[in-house]
Amino acid sequence: MQNQVLKQCWLDTFSWLFWTLVGSLMPLYGGYLLLMALQKEPDFFRFVDSGEFAIYSATMLAIAFHIIIKDYKTSTIKYKTVFAGICFLCILCSAILFSAFTVAGALDLFVDLNKDFMIIGSIVLYTISIILASLLKFMDENITHKDIREYQKDNLNKLSQEFDSLGG
Numbered sequence: 663m664q665n666q667v668l669k670q671c672w673l674d675t676f677s678w679l680f681w682t683l684v685g686s687l688m689p690l691y692g693g694y695l696l697l698m699a700l701q702k703e704p705d706f707f708r709f710v711d712s713g714e715f716a717i718y719s720a721t722m723l724a725i726a727f728h729i730i731i732k733d734y735k736t737s738t739i740k741y742k743t744v745f746a747g748i749c750f751l752c753i754l755c756s757a758i759l760f761s762a763f764t765v766a767g768a769l770d771l772f773v774d775l776n777k778d779f780m781i782i783g784s785i786v787l788y789t790i791s792i793i794l795a796s797l798l799k800f801m802d803e804n805i806t807h808k809d810i811r812e813y814q815k816d817n818l819n820k821l822s823q824e825f826d827s828l829g830g
Contacts, residue, residue, distance in 0.1 A: 668804065675800040679792070686718060707781060713763030715784035720756035722791035723749050729798040739801050745794070752791060759784050 690709050697704040727749040730742050739745070762780060 671800055671803040674803050675796055678799055679796050682722075682795075683792070686721070690714075710781050710784065711763075711777065712767065713760040713780070713784060715781075715788040716756045716760035716763065719784065719787040719791040720753055720760070722788070722795045723753045723756065726791070726795040726798045727753070729795075729802045737802075739798070745798060748794065752787060752794070755787055756784075756791075759787065 693709055694704045727746065730737075730739065730746045730749065734742065759780060763784075766777075
C-alpha cells in the first residue's frame with residue numbers, strides 16, 4: 663500500500679511538472695515554431711534576452727512558497743523554514759535579475775553588463791526553481807496521501823466503535 667501511494671505521488675508530481683513546463687513555456691515553443699515556419703533561423707537567446715526566465719522563475723518559486731506556507735503550522739514538510747528562506751532569496755534574485763534586464767535595456771547599459779552571464783543566470787535560476795517546486799510538490803502530495811489514509815483509518819475506527827456501541 664505504501665509503495666502504491668509513493669508511486670502515485672511521483673506520478674502526480676511528474677504529471678504536474680510536465681504540464682507546468684508545457685504550458686508555461688508555450689510562448690517559447692510557439693515563437694520557435696513560428697520562426698521555423700517563416701524559414702528564419704531560430705536563435706534560443708532571442709527568446710530569453712529580456713529576462714523572461716527570471717519571470718518564469720519567480721512564478722515557479724511563488725508556487726513553491728505557497729506550498730510551504732499554506733499549512734505552515736500543521737504541515738509535516740521537513741525544513742520548511744529553510745525551504746521558505748531559499749524560495750524568498752530566489753524570488754529576490756529573480757526580481758533583481760529581471761530589473762537588471764529591464765533597466766539595462768531601457769538605458770542601453772548592456773555594454774556595461776555581461777548579458778550572457780545574466781541570461782545563463784536566469785536559466786540556472788529557472789532550473790533551480792523547477793527542481794525546488796517539484797520537490798515541494800512531491801512532499802506535499804506525499805503528506806496529503808498519508809493524511810487521507812490516516813483520516814480513513816480514524817473514520818473506520820469510529821464507525822466500528824459506534825457499531826459496537828449499538829450492540830452490533
